[in-house]
Amino acid sequence: MRRAASLFLPSWSTDRLRKRDASLLREAPLVTALPDRSRRLIAAVDAAARKAGLAPGMTVTKARSLIPDLIVIDADPEDDLQGLRRLALWAGHRYAPVVAPDPPHGLLLDISGCESLFGGEDRLAKDLFRRVLASGLNVQLAVADTIGCAHAVARHVAGGRPSLIPPGKARAALSLLPVAALRIEPGVAADLARMGFTRIEQLIAAPRAPLAKRFGAGLYRRLDQALGHIPEPIEPIFPKAVPRVRRGLLEPIGTADAFAQVIHDLTADLSAALVTAGQGARRLDLFFHRVDGDVPTIRIGTATATRDPRHLAKLLCQKIDTIDPGLGVEAMTLVAPLVEPLGPAQASGLDSGLATSGRGPDLPALVDALANRFGQRRLYRLTARPSTMPEREVACLPALASSSADPHRMARPLSSEKGTSDKNEDAPPTADRWDPDCPRPARLISPPEKIEVIAALPDHPPALFIWRGTRHRVAAADGPERLYGEWWRAGGQEADTPFTVRDYYQVETASGGRFWLFRLGDGEHMSTGPMTWFIHGAFC
Incomplete structure (x- = not known):
């Protein structure tokens, strides 16, 4: 089932200004303004200004009459949009492959299938919420079955914690919200309010034909999108320099065999691009562009950088059964959002006629297959750490990490005791291997x-x-x-x-x-x- 997240940044413009200029005191109300003929109109307000009664669209003159010490800075909508794009790229790299800006102050994420990487949907939402909040931005977050429902809840319900709408409960979550939460024009929302339609549940119960004739099809298109009756795609954003290949299809496909054939073609094309760039992929995102506009996605990771097309295609094909083709897929895009430098290597064709007994097992391929099936965090190896406490003598390293890797930087403790943070610790030198004279339980x-x-x-x-x-x-x-x-x-x-x-x-x-x-x-x-x-x- 699809799950969408809406990240709402109510003070995006002013929060960015405060982060950029430390001299702007947080106690002083701050607004941005745009010229409008002979006057200046407020474009964005911070929390303090909003609490004092200021709102976008108000004239600066009126705002100063209410708050004499108001700080007014010229708005830069283009810079705000570019900042939103950078935030979307960060979220796409860390949380979900399908992320897009939602101007003027939000992000949309399709987190379907990504919750297992964080131990659950609630943990993913909390991690995203806390990280954005810790960066100095005011944030509200909601997760629901549809983009419309998540968008509405994030702006009209969510507060100091993420709001998670259970699957199948989008209608109940929307019922008591104002009709303006459906992302319709402000004039349409005002006209509906004058007619007595103040809540979405009233709009759902009313006959459609008269209202559609008066306000157009856009009103019910937004309602049906929020309720999940018609799809609403998210067009993902990619960095300009990210390796990417695409296949447009002559006619929609929907079978596993057809998907596998296109995947092999895409991985061959991407491998050639990676060879030219001297890089290897550590993460791949495969986007299935359906004819109804939806974009289901597959994400895989590798333990080491690789550009072997057969290995990458095998990992992707193992997840084909998680894709719902709907009415058909008309295009597929393969993106490598995480790459590492990878030099040339000797091909195996030269020794194909020799005995293979001297060749070691393909351990990276096995690690990749297991990690993509069971999760990256479930596959690890143990290492000794310099500590006198048993729960800190053992730590988990990535499966293929070098034996010389610094366990303090790469390892995570086997236990999670309170008050045992490794940050700022300066431990005396001790052995980095287990003492055979002091056995420890398995x-x-x-x-x-x-x-x-x-x-x-x-x-x-x-x-x-x-x-x-x-x-x-x-x-x-x-x-x-x-x-x-x-x-x-x-x-x-x-x-x-x-x-x-x-x-x-x-x-x-x-x-x-x-x-x-x-x-x-x-x-x-x-x-x-x-x-x-x-x-x-x-x-x-």
């Missing part, structure tokens, strides 16, 4: 779970512990292994207990299970920890 529990333990202090191992409501009697134990908090980190080992000590024990239960337990504290001094017990992992 499975770490993140975060460690609290357990009830019977044990003699200070150094005796547990005799019995209760975990998740089950009693485990200990038959054998080894320990303790004492680990101290990392003093060089902000906050120490734990955010709330900065000077705790951990005593770890390997225990084997009477039922045969082998677990890794630890106690917070040294067993004697309460200043080292509260003497509570946790289970941190299980051995195979």
Whole structure:
């Protein structure tokens, strides 16, 4: 099912001016103005000016009578549009392949199928919302089945958080909104209000013929687009220098075999362009231009830069079944939004007659196939990190990352403890490999779970512990292994207990299970920890 997002920037022009000129105080109301014969009209207002009653279209003279200290700057609509295009290119690179500016102060995104890259649609929306907000822009965001519904909700409902309209609920979300939310002309909305049509639900219930005859077909075209009765395409924006190839078809196609044939042609053309540029693709977007105007999309990524047309075509063909051809596809466009320098390499044709036993496996191809099927974040390899804490000794690297890669820059921790940010840390040098004398369990529990333990202090191992409501009697134990908090980190080992000590024990239960337990504290001094017990992992 299609899902569209509308990003609304209510103070786009003034927010850009404040970011560009730090001398513009945020407390002072700010507007932009355009000349109109012998007067100047307000083109955009910031939040403070809007709260004081100013609105676009008001004369600057009237605005100054309301706010004497008003800051007025000449508007530059072309510069605003170019800034919106740059923002769209950024969003297209990070969030979705189909992104387009929605002048004068918004973006439209088709995020269908992209939610899996972020762990869900809500996480994608929150990430986009927070990043734009953190850049200094006022933002409102809505996600719905249709562009019209997302556009209306973003401007009339959404506030301090993203608004996600559940699938199939576009009509319910639109019902109580004003008719002006349908993106119709202001004069038409005013005339409808004088006739008593103030909400969209009234317009839906009214007979169509009289209103269509009076206001034209555009009124109900917008209504049907918002309700999803007719499609509304998003024309994606591409950087000028991005490698791109296109195939226009003599007649619409809709079968998997026809799509596969065009894909092979497109990847061959793109590979030739990449060879000329000395580049390899790391990400490809394939756009299917349907006859009804909709543009479903396939996005794939590669672990390393490549321009092998057969490999790229295979990855794209694996996702053909996710495309709904509708009434047919009349053109297809293949774009490489992410490329890397790639020098020439020796072709394999010269050694085709030799024994292939010396040739290693095509690992990048396997990684690409698995990552595009299950997600990039689910395919990784483990590496050791210099740390004294077990949950930070192991980190995840990209599957094909170099062994010499800096784990602090490339790796993500296996756990997500609070108060353990790696930013600004200056750790003492330690070994970057695991110590064979200090075995670690194959499975770490993140975060460690609290357990009830019977044990003699200070150094005796547990005799019995209760975990998740089950009693485990200990038959054998080894320990303790004492680990101290990392003093060089902000906050120490734990955010709330900065000077705790951990005593770890390997225990084997009477039922045969082998677990890794630890106690917070040294067993004697309460200043080292509260003497509570946790289970941190299980051995195979």
